[in-house]
Amino acid sequence: MAKNLEISFLLDFYGSMLTEKQRIMIEYYYNDDLSLAEIADNEGITRQGVRDSIKRAEGQLLELEERLGLVKRFQQMQAGLEKILLAAAEIRKYNQKHGSAEKIDACANDIMQLAEQLRD
Amino acid sequence: MAKNLEISFLLDFYGSMLTEKQRIMIEYYYNDDLSLAEIADNEGITRQGVRDSIKRAEGQLLELEERLGLVKRFQQMQAGLEKILLAAAEIRKYNQKHGSAEKIDACANDIMQLAEQLRD
Known part of the structure; x- marks a missing residue:
């Protein structure tokens, strides 16, 4: 039985x-x-019993994802938050080299913290 | 029957x-x-039949949320994305008044677009 x-x-x-x-x-x-x-x-049951139970549970989990699609939705969310983090980091880096406006640094830092919280 | x-x-x-x-x-x-x-x-059934069916479905939906908590999780996500949008808008506004660095404007704009996409 291969682990999925x-x-x-x-x-x-x-x-x-x-x-x-x-x-x-x-x-x-x-x-x-x-x-x-x-x-x-x-669990005090047979190896075959465990195997059947796990197979059944896997089937249910896969069917839930097929119906609800939430893992897919969350993964898209994660990918988007990753891009937000990178863009905010670029703003900070650019700002630190050119002008160093405190306001911009603070807002970009807020964005990074928010994106990190949401990603976890 | 009050609508929830x-x-x-x-x-x-x-x-x-x-x-x-x-x-x-x-x-x-x-x-x-x-x-x-x-x-x-x-549907060609009684009013009471409709009412029972809707009540049962409501119960199931509420139980699903109690188990999975996904609506709550998505609402937290929405609130966080809203804050990200506001912070990115502040960066753009500040930047337009002070210096107008193209790089900063482009990154803040990317963040806004990503946050809007994820929010929808």
């Missing part, structure tokens, strides 16, 4: 839509990098 | 999680502002 890296993102957004048991197993697998056998041991 | 304005926001995010029938009725009610009686007429 996208699943970690989906878990972050939609994990609360899974049953607690599903969530625990898929988090062990994707976030804590435990093997199926280790999870089976922890 | 928050529902329109929730519909925008989570509408795809409802059944098609539920979605159609709740959209008539919240987005198109039809009365329960008008929707009952359109």
Whole structure:
């Protein structure tokens, strides 16, 4: 069973839509990098049971993304905020070399802080 | 039955999680502002049937927000982007009065355009 890296993102957004048991197993697998056998041991069920449960949970997460598209939306947001950060950094750099207006530096700094907060 | 304005926001995010029938009725009610009686007429069911269906759909939308919190997250994003826009506008205004550096104007303009795109 190949680990699908996208699943970690989906878990972050939609994990609360899974049953607690599903969530625990898929988090062990994707976030804590435990093997199926280790999870089976922890949970006192078979390796196949763990595998089925994780597969089902993955299917649900992928379907949620297909319906809601929120991970995609947030990733676009992240990309836009990254560009805002770069543009604000350019303003500061240019301003520091030419004129050093305090007002411009303060506003550009505000923009960078806001963009960083929103990105996290 | 009082209309809950928050529902329109929730519909925008989570509408795809409802059944098609539920979605159609709740959209008539919240987005198109039809009365329960008008929707009952359109759908060929009783007014009480429409009311029950809309109430159930509202409950589901509210529960989705409680689990996922995405409307809240996006509203925080909107508020942050609004502040970024204002700060970039201040940079442009200040710059136009003092020095008019093309580079600063172009970067601040980029920031405004990016923030507006992300806000929409």
